[in-house]
Amino acid sequence: MQTLLPDARRTEPDQRKNSSLASRFFWVTVLILAVATIGLTVVGGMRSTELPSPAAVEFSPTTLERLLSDTAIEAKNAVEPDINELLDAVYGRAYAAIPAYADFHYSVLGEYVELTEAVRGQMSVGLYERLFDGFEQRLTEAASVLDQRYVQEYQSNLQNQIAHQLSTEGVSLPLGDVTDTVLKDAIDRVQTTLPLATASAGIVGSGSLKVLSATIAKKLAAKVTAKASAKGLAKGGGVLTGAGGGALLCSWSGPGAALCGIVGGAAAWFLTDAVVVNIDEYFNREDFEAELRAILDEDRAEKNELLAAALEAKAAAMDALVDEIFKMRDLSVDN
Amino acid sequence: MKIIIVANALGTSLSLALTLYLWCVLYPVTDWAVLALLPLAALIFTGSLWTSAAVYGVCMRAAVRGGSPLAWLMTGRLRALLGAAVFTLISVPLLAWHALSSTYAEVLSLAFLCFVAPLLFVGTEYKLLDHLTPPFARATALSGAMLFAAVIFVPVLAWANWNFTPQPVAIRIASLEEALQLGFSQLPERRGWVAELLAPFYVLEYGKLWFVVQVDSPKWFSMWYSVDASLISLVAARASAILMSLVQVPIGRNDVANLAS
Numbered sequence: 303m304q305t306l307l308p309d310a311r312r313t314e315p316d317q318r319k320n321s322s323l324a325s326r327f328f329w330v331t332v333l334i335l336a337v338a339t340i341g342l343t344v345v346g347g348m349r350s351t352e353l354p355s356p357a358a359v360e361f362s363p364t365t366l367e368r369l370l371s372d373t374a375i376e377a378k379n380a381v382e383p384d385i386n387e388l389l390d391a392v393y394g395r396a397y398a399a400i401p402a403y404a405d406f407h408y409s410v411l412g413e414y415v416e417l418t419e420a421v422r423g424q425m426s427v428g429l430y431e432r433l434f435d436g437f438e439q440r441l442t443e444a445a446s447v448l449d450q451r452y453v454q455e456y457q458s459n460l461q462n463q464i465a466h467q468l469s470t471e472g473v474s475l476p477l478g479d480v481t482d483t484v485l486k487d488a489i490d491r492v493q494t495t496l497p498l499a500t501a502s503a504g505i506v507g508s509g510s511l512k513v514l515s516a517t518i519a520k521k522l523a524a525k526v527t528a529k530a531s532a533k534g535l536a537k538g539g540g541v542l543t544g545a546g547g548g549a550l551l552c553s554w555s556g557p558g559a560a561l562c563g564i565v566g567g568a569a570a571w572f573l574t575d576a577v578v579v580n581i582d583e584y585f586n587r588e589d590f591e592a593e594l595r596a597i598l599d600e601d602r603a604e605k606n607e608l609l610a611a612a613l614e615a616k617a618a619a620m621d622a623l624v625d626e627i628f629k630m631r632d633l634s635v636d637n
Numbered sequence: 638m639k640i641i642i643v644a645n646a647l648g649t650s651l652s653l654a655l656t657l658y659l660w661c662v663l664y665p666v667t668d669w670a671v672l673a674l675l676p677l678a679a680l681i682f683t684g685s686l687w688t689s690a691a692v693y694g695v696c697m698r699a700a701v702r703g704g705s706p707l708a709w710l711m712t713g714r715l716r717a718l719l720g721a722a723v724f725t726l727i728s729v730p731l732l733a734w735h736a737l738s739s740t741y742a743e744v745l746s747l748a749f750l751c752f753v754a755p756l757l758f759v760g761t762e763y764k765l766l767d768h769l770t771p772p773f774a775r776a777t778a779l780s781g782a783m784l785f786a787a788v789i790f791v792p793v794l795a796w797a798n799w800n801f802t803p804q805p806v807a808i809r810i811a812s813l814e815e816a817l818q819l820g821f822s823q824l825p826e827r828r829g830w831v832a833e834l835l836a837p838f839y840v841l842e843y844g845k846l847w848f849v850v851q852v853d854s855p856k857w858f859s860m861w862y863s864v865d866a867s868l869i870s871l872v873a874a875r876a877s878a879i880l881m882s883l884v885q886v887p888i889g890r891n892d893v894a895n896l897a898s
Contacts, residue, residue: 325645325883325884331680332652334676342662490822495810
């Protein structure tokens with residue numbers, strides 16, 4: 303360490319000697335680097351002359367621009383019809399859950415559960431769990447599948463466009479470096495440009511599903527509470543009759559008649575509920591299910607538009623990326 | 638003597654340029670390209686160490702009492718070692734990453750800076766030797782050369798970056814995650830441990846670019862990114878001045894007079 307590190311106590315000739323040593327090492331290093339660089343360049347040059355490089359075709363910038371633009375739009379047009387099919391899978395379970403939910407809604411237990419949830423302001427939570435369980439995950443998966451289909455369509459479309467262009471020009475040579483780089487770059491970028499999973503995450507994150515549940519829950523809550531009020535009037539006489547009848551039946555038991563009265567009253571209460579619910583179901587079930595389906599249809603149409611817009615945005619972005627670069631000064635012009 | 642100084646400055650510029658050129662050529666092929674950076678790292682470390690050790694040694698000799706049993710320990714060498722190691726570990730990877738991601742115009746500008754900075758170093762040291770002892774004149778000249786080079790080259794490089802350096806248009810519509818993916822896509826496909834070390838530079842760079850592009854700000858704000866990108870000139874200037882300090886003996890007015898006589 304002592305010989306390597308300078309010391310202020312050392313004399314100037316020693317320092318000059320160290321500096322001379324360092325200078326030699328420095329220039330030897332520069333020489334070695336120069337030789338290595340020249341050697342690499344010569345070897346590279348010799349290899350390129352040994353193998354005759356095959357002629358390659360380079361597309362003009364306008365041709366490349368047209369190819370990439372057409373590919374982006376055609377891929378979108380090919381994939382757009384798949385949105386319906388994918389949303390069928392997403393909404394299928396929700397539609398299938400309607401009859402089961404109707405069964406629940408038109409049951410005495412269901413009625414009381416909904417009434418309790420309405421009073422506590424949690425009806426939308428219960429509705430969400432019964433109708434839309436797993437919906438968000440299905441929607442995200444559908445967006446991801448749509449994105450993958452777009453990527454595959456874009457890539458295969460691009461290959462077809464290139465083959466068509468080469469046959470139009472009457473050449474069967476490999477693509478030149480510049481063209482190959484641009485096309486490979488486009489194929490790489492289609493994976494990362496505006497992925498549709500981001501759009502679906504936006505839909506999920508915006509809470510639109512919870513808003514939908516809340517909308518349905520609000521309508522249901524109004525119906526359930528109105529029904530409960532109406533039943534209350536009808537139950538009055540029935541419960542008294544039931545309590546009286548129960549007490550009469552058990553009058554032989556003395557004090558037990560009171561208990562029988564309570565049981566009788568409760569039985570009359572629930573019997574009235576069951577009758578009302580069944581009547582309600584007979585007259586209104588179809589309309590109820592139709593209303594739920596209509597709400598789902600409306601929501602599905604909205605999601606269809608959102609996904610179509612996201613696909614359009616992705617295609618537009620891939621089209622726009624044909625003009626591949628910008629400079630920082632362009633930002634200040636646009637701003 | 639002027640010819641020797643210019644030749645040394647040219648050698649300094651060449652040592653940086655050739656090292657980084659070899660690195661750029663070999664890295665896409667193999668991670669062993671790191672070996673090309675080792676001589677440069679060794680030279681920068683040694684130059685930085687010598688300059689720092691001389692200064693800290695003088696300071697510690699003035700500070701430590703005579704006869705102190707700790708005099709053998711408190712020589713300033715450890716501090717010089719740490720300082721040299723830190724600068725080498727920061728500057729070499731930074732220069733290596735910048736060499737991979739720069740345009741030809743930027744590389745040529747930096748090569749010219751690496752020629753000018755050593756000359757500024759020698760000139761500054763020459764003036765300072767009239768006022769400071771050699772170790773301090775050298776250390777101050779290193780900082781001075783870095784600052785003078787920055788004053789000249791930072792505006793030039795920032796202007797060049799703002800007007801001519803191409804940026805991927807995808808960044809204008811990308812989310813932050815997509816922008817970082819664009820950064821990662823600049824690394825060679827084979828990845829490797831060197832790519833893992835370089836990845837943070839790309840992430841930071843594309844993160845900054847995304848921020849500048851996405852923020853709805855006054856027109857001049859985009860200049861901030863270009864100024865930030867040009868700050869590499871500080872590192873390059875200091876590194877080349879350090880290399881020059883290895884080969885250049887301190888020459889003051891008295892030395893020139895002696896040589897002339």
